[in-house]
Amino acid sequence: MCTAITYKTKDHYFGRSLDYEFSYAEEVTVTPRNFRFDFRHVSSMPTHYALIGMATVINDYPLYYDATNEHGLSMAGLNFPGNAVYKPLTAADNIYNISPFEFIPFVLGQCKTADEARSVIERINLCDTAFSKELPLSPLHWMISDKDKSIVVEAMADGIHIHDDPVGVMTNNPPFDFQLFNLNNYMALSREQPENTFAPELSLSKYSRGMGGMGLPGDLSSMSRFVRVAFTKMNSVSGDSESESISQFFHILGSVEQTRGLVHQGNDQYEITIYSSCCNTDKGIYYYTTYENSQISGVDMHKTDLDSSELSRYPLIKGQQIRMQN
Numbered sequence: 001m002c003t004a005i006t007y008k009t010k011d012h013y014f015g016r017s018l019d020y021e022f023s024y025a026e027e028v029t030v031t032p033r034n035f036r037f038d039f040r041h042v043s044s045m046p047t048h049y050a051l052i053g054m055a056t057v058i059n060d061y062p063l064y065y066d067a068t069n070e071h072g073l074s075m076a077g078l079n080f081p082g083n084a085v086y087k088p089l090t091a092a093d094n095i096y097n098i099s100p101f102e103f104i105p106f107v108l109g110q111c112k113t114a115d116e117a118r119s120v121i122e123r124i125n126l127c128d129t130a131f132s133k134e135l136p137l138s139p140l141h142w143m144i145s146d147k148d149k150s151i152v153v154e155a156m157a158d159g160i161h162i163h164d165d166p167v168g169v170m171t172n173n174p175p176f177d178f179q180l181f182n183l184n185n186y187m188a189l190s191r192e193q194p195e196n197t198f199a200p201e202l203s204l205s206k207y208s209r210g211m212g213g214m215g216l217p218g219d220l221s222s223m224s225r226f227v228r229v230a231f232t233k234m235n236s237v238s239g240d241s242e243s244e245s246i247s248q249f250f251h252i253l254g255s256v257e258q259t260r261g262l263v264h265q266g267n268d269q270y271e272i273t274i275y276s277s278c279c280n281t282d283k284g285i286y287y288y289t290t291y292e293n294s295q296i297s298g299v300d301m302h303k304t305d306l307d308s309s310e311l312s313r314y315p316l317i318k319g320q321q322i323r324m325q326n
Contacts, residue, residue, distance in 0.1 A: 001222045001271070002078040003229055003256050004066070004143045006168035007249050010240035012147035014074035015249060015278035015287075016066050018054070019258040021269040028286055028299045029055040029062045030312040037105050040129050041089060041097035048109030052286045052301035054277060057313060063131065064104040070306065071112040072147055072281035075104050077140040079172050084139035085157045086128040099129040100137055107144070114146045118162055126155040143170040147281065152176040169230045172222035179226045186227055189213055191235045220263055225256040242280065246287050246296065249278040260291070275316065288316065295321035
């Protein structure tokens with residue numbers, strides 16, 4: 001499964017982990033302003049805001065997992081099995097029929113803020129058109145963030161739901177409103193050491209650091225990961241420098257990292273954190289790590305030609321990068 005978060009120090013950061021059992025040859029991909037986006041059921045977008053993010057490129061079309069545009073609006077699609085429902089095409093007036101694989105470029109190509117995105121999404125029908133027979137639709141929901149707010153978009157059987165996300169966190173199932181409500185069960189957790197409210201007449205001792213977090217879920221399910229990364233993020237303290245900020249961001253995502261061997265998918269396949277990303281949305285720099293490369297790599301969208309019509313693609317550096325000191 002996956003986790004997405006936002007984080008703010010001096011700059012604003014957005015990123016996610018992709019947890020799965022195999023890769024689709026994803027690459028860091030910059031889509032410049034004049035790359036032509038052709039959509040299946042609405043007019044093409046020959047010009048748009050530039051994007052940077054992680055995508056699988058097929059027939060020169062970037063299938064984005066997550067992306068940030070040049071104005072700092074970011075979006076990530078995460079697995080939402082059993083709940084995501086895409087509708088047939090509609091002929092209703094003023095409604096855009098957008099396939100889920102087109103959703104990220106359609107929104108980020110024209111919106112600067114989460115509020116603008118919400119206004120566009122209110123007129124979207126996420127339709128059941130697949131990219132191809134070989135690539136059927138994935139059941140997804142999406143987190144969309146600017147520097148001030150985040151929203152979550154879920155297409156379900158009863159329609160599209162747009163939730164405010166005050167935590168700046170999203171994982172997978174169950175639906176987001178239940179995930180948010182579930183945090184009520186953990187309101188007693190604290191970064192501080194606990195006081196004895198069990199029985200004041202008993203001489204109970206604090207025998208370890210970190211006991212204020214006792215009860216924080218430690219399993220690998222998406223609901224537990226939501227609680228754990230929300231607690232970690234909301235209590236995180238970081239300096240304002242770029243190095244401190246991105247280091248802290250990757251530490252937060254590391255609290256829910258998937259290790260090979262712990263989630264068995266059958267046929268000797270195990271879910272792992274294929275990559276983790278952190279985009280400085282103010283500077284347009286996309287950082288990432290991979291399962292076997294814990295060194296942070298980066299791609300700066302502004303060091304590419306953003307007025308081009310051709311994609312810029314950067315294959316992931318997957319092998320471990322070790323700096324020997326002697």
